[in-house]
Amino acid sequence: MTGRRDGLAGRYYTDSEIFAAEMDQVFARSWVMVGHASEVAEPGMVITARVGDESVLVANDAGQLRAMFNVCQHRGHELVTSETARLDRITCPYHAWTYGLDGRLLHARGEDVGDVCVPRVRLETLAGFLFVNLSAEAAGLAATAPGVQDGLLARVPDAPRRVLSARRTHEMRANWKVVVENYNECYHCPNVHKWFTSGVVAPGSYRIASGGSVIRHGAERPGQPPAWTGAETDGNGGGAGDGYEAYFVWPVSAIQCYPGQVVNTFRWVPLAVDRTLLIREWWFDTADLTEAQSRLVSDDWENTVAEDFGIVESVQRGVASRGYTPGPLIEDPSGVCGVHSENSVRHLQDLLLASLGDAV
Ligand code: FES
């Protein structure tokens, strides 16, 4: 047991002061995925998304993508209250101040209130996926997530042209770190995820490499080609020979490639210290799913994603218990993180503690 370090104390998952510090120290300074460029491909298209405790909108302003706080500069109402919209200009639902899609106030119902502009937010794309960062000081996305775009494009060259084909959401009664730690280790996979470890990956080959803000997961496909990798789901004909690959970008975004160039994503939204929203999305060539794709989306949800809902909620109850003392994380000293180790969980906890500094 020597050399083993314990996991985080339970209060990191239950203390609302720590949660508030995370909103400042983590979410207001990190790159967070909010969607895909195809969702705002045409002038006037707008999407909204939560970034930590903030609402942000991304608008296509005559071909230029702009991200800004979704906050009216009059008395603070959200400017756009739906997840998607098609607008020439943005009219606040409260008192009808009207802004251009660049965030500049056009009129305030005839009053002269001077120059007003909704504060912009940094926006960058990664293989077509949109990421925003609320901090002007944070390093750029390419420096934060080096190699991710190249890796994805090598695997799925048309990723920037994929479109939203399916979305499922679910609110979990668990802290976002319980959820993200669970996502980033496969120590539980052979025990919990039989469909995933027989149909999507060969568990013995599963490897997780952590570095900086990126945790990369890779595995070979199982012996039998996965059921969905026929011509029906495969963009390039064949392609079942490629394995599984996923890129998690700290703190709450993940882009996965299943065998057969099947691209799917996880976004997690911290709603409260003990509540997290999952947004699970699938990105194919067209918005309409084939029967095989539709079956894959359902099978994945029912047989893998939903298996984790009960797990993380049970862990949340456990870490809140008077009877919980954190146990040691199982770290492979060689650095190899497969289905028998939790090095990646240690990495996540180190990232968190470094972000929090002496804020808590
Ligand atoms: S809060 Fe938006 S117009 Fe008043």
Ligand SMILES: [Fe+2]
């Ligand atoms: Fe899991």
